[in-house]
Amino acid sequence: MSEKGQDQAKIHIKEQVLTYDDYATINDGNRYELAGGKLELMSPAPSVTHQLLSIEMIKKFTQSCESDYIILDAPIDVILASTEVRQPDLVLVHRNRINILSKRGVEGPPDLVVEILSPSTRKRDKIDKLKTYSYYGIPEYWIVDPAIFVLEQFILQNERYELINIFQDSEIITSPNIPCISFTMAEILNKIPPSLI
Template sequence: MKKKTYEELIKESPVTYEMYAEMVDDGNRYEISDGVLELMSPAPTTTHQSVSHELLFSLNTSCRNEYIIYSAPVDVILSATEVRQPDLILIHRSRMDIIEERGINGAPDLVVEISSKHSRRRDKVQKRIAYAKYGVPEYWIIDLSSFTLEQYVLEGERYELAEVYAEDETIRSQAVACASFSMNELAQGLPVLPDRLK
């Protein structure tokens, strides 16, 4: 069977994970949102990548005995027509059966998106709805423009904004109790500070 290109697949509806997995590798990253193939934003900024690295280091230091931690790109297959590539995910070691060679087959315990001006609407609206719909217990959005962490906790079928952390406030999580850091601690490891912190 001939592999399809992005241009061919966006004309089909709904796009499934199997179709996406078989498409031509053109070097770009994609997600499937409710059966629609979406091209992801341009390559992340150096600040985005540095924050991701520092957060991964912090969570590995405090949580690696309890959680498996992945950073992008990794496919999180929430359903046949909903596939996301979060910046970071944590999966409790008691739930390792959702980890497959092709990606994560189900809802992680925690999803983290590092939001920029290019991805803000997608992260705060579309992904928030999708992660709640498929039962991700906790969702963090790190907003680089304000250098804050928005913590959303699943209440029933929707997220409630539990807290917004900034500066020296210690981030605490019921879903991932081992997490313990502040935004200023993350900032200390950045080679170039975001404009807001200069």
């Protein structure tokens, strides 16, 4: 193949839109998301603080919501379309919608997705995923900032997210969509060793 032909082949490969089936065959030791048919590398691994925050939130969800909701944590594929596969940190799916769960992952919009910010994911979580999750009709999206222990709550209204609350300290976190939720960021913070804050 000529040099020009090789360059054209490379361009074709780069422009190829990947689907879930392509994504599912990748086994190189890395974690990816599929955004608009393009792979996005998820690295480096989350920090210990990030992981502890996630674990403590799972405990809170489990205490009050487990009878009504399936609670899942990363890595879990949320398959929103054949070319859109995301891996939120936490996912809640109401048990009356259990039909969207499959062996592959969550196939459709969950009731709640939670992203815990990392330096490498801040822009993706606050801009790209905000647009993606609203486009695919996820009714509620939380962004948790472990640097300041604040939770931003977005609710889908007229096909767009509205920031309806910012929870911090001892404010009780509630949800207009998920009545079983009730905890505070202070309760979470108290479970994390001071050396990691």
